[in-house]
Amino acid sequence: MNYLSKNELKLLRDQSDLIVPDEEIFELPEKVLQFGTGVLLRGLPDYLIDKANRQGIFNGRIVVVKSTDAGDSAAFDEQDGLYTLCVRGVELGQNIEENIVCSAISRVLSAKSQWQSILNCAKNPELQIIISNTTEVGIQLTQDAISATPPASFPGKLLAFLYARFQAFGGSKESGLVIVPTELITDNGSKLESIVIELAHRNELESDFLDWLESANYFCNSLVDRIVPGKPESGTYQELTQQLGYKDKLLTISEVFRLWAIEGDEHVKQVLSFQQADGGVFVEPDIDLFRELKLRLLNGSHTLSCGLAYLSGFDNVISAMQNETMAAYISNLIMAELGLAIPYTMDDKSPQRFGMQVIDRFRNPHLNHQWLSITLNYSSKMKMRNVPTLLRYYEVFNCVPEYFSLGFAAYLHFMKPVAKEVFVYFGERDGQLYPIQDEKADYFYQQWQQNTPAKLVDVVLQNKNLWDTDLTLLPGFAQSVTENLENMLENGVKSTLEAFFLKNTTQLAEINATL
Secondary structure (H helix, E strand, O other): OOEOOHHHHOOOOOOOOOEOOOHHHHHOOEEEEEEOOOHHHHHOHHHHHHHHHHOOOOOOEEEEEEOOOOOOOHHHHHOOOOEEEEEEEEEOOEEEEEEEEEOOEEEEEEOOOOHHHHHHHHHOOOOOEEEEOOOHHHOOOOOOOOOOOOOOOHHHHHHHHHHHHHHHOOOOHHHOOEEEEOOOOOOHHHHHHHHHHHHHHHOOOOHHHHHHHHHHOEEOOEEEEOOOOEOOOHHHHHHHHHHHOOEOOOOEEEOOOOEEEEEOOHHHHHHOHHHHHOOOEEEEOOOHHHHHHHHHHHHHHHHHHHHHHHHOOOOEHHHHHOOHHHHHHHHHHHHHHHHHOOOOOOOOHHHHHHHHHHHHHHOOOOOOOEHHHHOOOHHHHHHHHHHHHHHHHHHHHOOOOHHHHHHHHHHHHHOOOOEEEOOEEEEEEOOEEEEEOOOOHHHHHHHHHHOOHHHHHHHHHHOHHHHOOOHHHOOOHHHHHHHHHHHHHHHOHHHHHHHHHHHHHHHHHHHHHHO
16 A cells, blocks of 8 residues: 555545545645644644635645654655645534545755755745744744754744845835744734844844834734644554555544634735635634633633533543533533623624534544543633633623532532642542642642531632632622532532432423413
């Protein structure tokens, strides 16, 4: 069986379950310089550009810069930049399976050994866009000389490239680029721009270049969201290889959901014309809406569900979603509470749409997302993701959010240490220990040692160091959390969850009977 390559494509065009590029795509000009070779880039930006090319919209390919020594770019060379993206998941309640040979990447250049070739790309008049994903550590200010071959840092490499661009085109405004970092930090574009400008000053570059840097180039904040596990485990890889009829060293798995929100004006939208090809790409003057939806509905529901699901006996997200009661809890939490109290002004339909997408993602049978890993830094996540939503819920409804209360009680239960080894505290589930990976573990150990459950709830909710506010001031919240926690301790978490739904179903039936 052969490896994927341009020559191999001729034999694959008749496969009904495989999307294969046309020959003309390989003649398209290089319009994008991309720093990074990781699976997120292949599974989202590169996939979106490939999709646009197949629709005849963007009509440009990507030069990839391999910035680090890690990994090997040989597979890209051997496969002519081609790779297979296997999309698996649930969309609008339907199972989706798609296999796509992506052809957006034209070549991969090593910053370490081919730096001059990378700088030569700055002379290309067709080039319009720079994309990056160098991990969050990549966008940091360090002392760097752009005369080095190459500069050490990503901002240093970017500055050197932009300076070469400035020199190649005499500082013309038309030669400026749209720069879209996808690193997972807030305001990534603004932070990258400030670092590049500071480095330009430290490298004593001329004022004409500084003017061009700030006026002709567009550094865009962006938010990306797609789970891209990358290469599958051996058994799945062998199955896919047999199905596809070829081997692929770069084969990549991704979920169906995709979101790339980019902050930009009409000029940026025009340059990023690939955004027309997929409903998951948004170019808007303000992307805070997308950040809030993701933070409150996806991340927030993860945090309020993880302790409850894990202590109920579910190890991963899909097993919880296959349980009727746990799935109903997560769905109702998202749609009936979190989605109604996002602390950001938006229309009613946005949280509904995004919430349904979150539920579809949770139901993806191809992802093995462990609840225990989601409990990492549980306390800080609860504060950042959920407390603002809780406060907003009380502003709007002035009553206890019942699903939130149950999830919060499960958080307190999860944070009950029963053992300690060296510096790690452990909780207990069904006689088995689990690690509490939270910087507040020692605090909770002390509180559980000193207080009854009811007193513990009051002490923790009053702690402004944890929440920046006194949560006992919210009418009925402390009492509700206490009742849920005591039920969990006495009857078990799963039994409490089931009784919670029985009680709420009965109450709903009684209300409906009076209507």
